[in-house]
Amino acid sequence: MMGMDRQSPARTRKKRTWAASVLALAAFASVLVPWAMSSRLPDLPMTRQATLVVLAAASLSEVFAEIGQRFEAEHPGVAVLLNLAGSQQLAQQLAQGAPADVFASADEKQMGIAAQAGRIAAGSSQPFAHNRLVVIYPQDNPAGLEKLQDLAKPGLRLVLAASEAPVGRYSLVFLDRTSQTPAFGPDYAAAVLGNVVSYEQTVKAVLAKVQLGEGDAGIVYVSDVNAGNAGLIGILEIPDSLNPAATYLLAPISDSAEHELAQAFIRLVLSPDGQEILARHGFLPIK
Amino acid sequence: MSERPRAAPVAWRRDPWWALSLPLLVFLALPLVALLVRTPPARLVANLTDPGVLQAVTLSLATTVATTAAIVLVGTPVAFTLARRRFPGRRLVDTLVDLPLVLPPAVAGVALLMAFGRRGILGGWLGSLGIEIAFTPIAVVLAQTFVAAPFYVKAASVGFAGIEPELEQAAALDGASVWQVFRHVTLPLAWTGLLSGAMMAWARALGEFGATIIFAGNYPGRTQTMPLAIYVGFELDLDAALTLAVILVGCSFIALMVVKGFLRRDVEMT
Numbered sequence: 001m002m003g004m005d006r007q008s009p010a011r012t013r014k015k016r017t018w019a020a021s022v023l024a025l026a027a028f029a030s031v032l033v034p035w036a037m038s039s040r041l042p043d044l045p046m047t048r049q050a051t052l053v054v055l056a057a058a059s060l061s062e063v064f065a066e067i068g069q070r071f072e073a074e075h076p077g078v079a080v081l082l083n084l085a086g087s088q089q090l091a092q093q094l095a096q097g098a099p100a101d102v103f104a105s106a107d108e109k110q111m112g113i114a115a116q117a118g119r120i121a122a123g124s125s126q127p128f129a130h131n132r133l134v135v136i137y138p139q140d141n142p143a144g145l146e147k148l149q150d151l152a153k154p155g156l157r158l159v160l161a162a163s164e165a166p167v168g169r170y171s172l173v174f175l176d177r178t179s180q181t182p183a184f185g186p187d188y189a190a191a192v193l194g195n196v197v198s199y200e201q202t203v204k205a206v207l208a209k210v211q212l213g214e215g216d217a218g219i220v221y222v223s224d225v226n227a228g229n230a231g232l233i234g235i236l237e238i239p240d241s242l243n244p245a246a247t248y249l250l251a252p253i254s255d256s257a258e259h260e261l262a263q264a265f266i267r268l269v270l271s272p273d274g275q276e277i278l279a280r281h282g283f284l285p286i287k
Numbered sequence: 288m289s290e291r292p293r294a295a296p297v298a299w300r301r302d303p304w305w306a307l308s309l310p311l312l313v314f315l316a317l318p319l320v321a322l323l324v325r326t327p328p329a330r331l332v333a334n335l336t337d338p339g340v341l342q343a344v345t346l347s348l349a350t351t352v353a354t355t356a357a358i359v360l361v362g363t364p365v366a367f368t369l370a371r372r373r374f375p376g377r378r379l380v381d382t383l384v385d386l387p388l389v390l391p392p393a394v395a396g397v398a399l400l401m402a403f404g405r406r407g408i409l410g411g412w413l414g415s416l417g418i419e420i421a422f423t424p425i426a427v428v429l430a431q432t433f434v435a436a437p438f439y440v441k442a443a444s445v446g447f448a449g450i451e452p453e454l455e456q457a458a459a460l461d462g463a464s465v466w467q468v469f470r471h472v473t474l475p476l477a478w479t480g481l482l483s484g485a486m487m488a489w490a491r492a493l494g495e496f497g498a499t500i501i502f503a504g505n506y507p508g509r510t511q512t513m514p515l516a517i518y519v520g521f522e523l524d525l526d527a528a529l530t531l532a533v534i535l536v537g538c539s540f541i542a543l544m545v546v547k548g549f550l551r552r553d554v555e556m557t
Contacts, residue, residue, distance in 0.1 A: 086522075088522045088523075089522060091522075092521060092522050142405075157422065159504075162505070162519060162522075164519075164522045164523050196506070197422035197504060197506060197509075198422055198504030198505050198506050198510070199504075199505050199506060199507075199519075200504075200505065201500075201505070201518075201519070209504070212400065212404060212405075212406060213404070213405050213406040214400070214404050214405055214406075214421050214422070214504075
């Protein structure tokens with residue numbers, strides 16, 4: 001460093017004491033504050049009997065948080081650890097050997113990838129919910145969207161999920177169906193894809209970009225529109241004939257260390273209580 | 288170039304410092320070796336012609352060169368001011384320039400979005416002029432500049448500070464203008480520091496990920512730089528991801544070797 005000033009020893013000592021106090025305070029606060037903020041016992045290994053690691057698609061963030069809390073209330077001493085990411089990211093983690101107990105995927109393809117990697121036993125996965133797509137736009141509707149055909153407007157900034165993510169793949173299925181529908185015509189899909197400005201990794205990232213107004217429109221699940229963001233975005237319905245029915249699958253990980261807990265969690269999701277929680281968050285029941 | 292005092296040579300087999308150094312060195316080397324082992328050279332060459340890989344490489348090269356040029360242009364005055372001028376708040380300015388070094392790139396991405404996004408402080412006004420930044424290669428350059436600028440400014444600052452002010456004063460006394468002094472006295476003496484800083488900034492810009500994916504988005508050919516393509520490729524096409532990873536490691540390695548070897552200057556981060 002250039003030009004270090006000489007200081008009297010007393011001043012140096014004073015500075016060192018001050019610096020040490022600040023560091024000690026910061027270290028103390030970094031432990032105390034998170035602990036104080038958690039309303040339960042600190043989640044330390046000695047207070048916990050077991051941890052259930054649940055890999056869940058990003059679109060399940062809110063609903064699995066509630067189901068997880070419900071599960072913890074019914075099984076004291078068990079902590080539910082939610083790993084939320086795009087289903088394709090979770091499938092890759094499983095393929096690379098990440099330890100987990102339950103996998104909830106937003107489509108069959110990613111569940112299949114996990115099964116192919118040997119982490120899911122054949123036939124052990126089952127559907128637990130359905131979902132539908134919806135087009136969203138920022139509250140002030142900068143692109144003036146009124147109907148689905150407007151997505152092909154030149155200059156529109158559309159944010160989609162990457163095609164590896166289930167919701168991205170479902171979006172492509174939707175566009176594929178429009179090319180067979182006279183109301184949209186054969187050029188609609190290509191025009192819409194030409195409007196894409198970014199392929200995000202999870203549906204929540206698509207939601208965030210549209211909420212921020214960075215994108216003029218995005219395609220997400222109906223479950224992603226909730227009381228929290230309903231005032232920030234507008235929606236355009238996609239009719240049933242064009243809307244791919246997203247099927248969510250649930251499976252225990254074959255080499256999980258918590259077999260009983262994993263099965264109990266799956267039972268909770270499939271139970272009437274679990275299905276009611278799913279319905280409240282915008283998901284559709286399994287028929 | 289200063290001569291560092293050389294310690295008397297110690298038989299390295301019996302030197303405890305060598306043994307203690309091995310864990311970290313092995314830890315750093317192992318993942319890189321694993322990367323090279325997992326990517327057979329034949330596949331590497333084949334993947335180089337993959338359109339997705341080519342797009343990412345071209346975009347990365349184009350944006351990082353633009354970024355480095357921009358950083359040298361706007362960073363040199365800052366480096367000179369920090370090295371030569373004493374002013375109130377100098378420590379604050381120094382901290383500001385250093386901040387992107389310790390700031391998590393994701394935070395930088397969110398912050399850039401708040402400033403230059405469509406609803407951002409400056410972005411909104413630019414939008415009304417018809418200038419859209421987010422989701423374009425310009426956003427990529429901005430993100431890279433934000434995280435890489437400190438690398439250049441620090442090194443350039445040290446380079447400038449190492450010059451005897453008397454030399455510049457003598458030239459000025461002889462009638463040289465400010466620009467003549469800079470061009471004929473300061474630059475020739477400081478150029479190794481500036482160049483090594485520029486190389487480090489370029490290498491950092493090449494590896495930038497967090498700020499890019501949040502601020503610029505992910506679109507092949509437009510904003511999907513090599514690090515983004517690796518992240519995406521991990522899920523889609525591991526082969527392509529490995530190829531890009533090897534290229535990135537190679538580029539970073541070469542950049543550091545140039546800085547250390549050819550310029551004969553150790554990178555100092557002060």
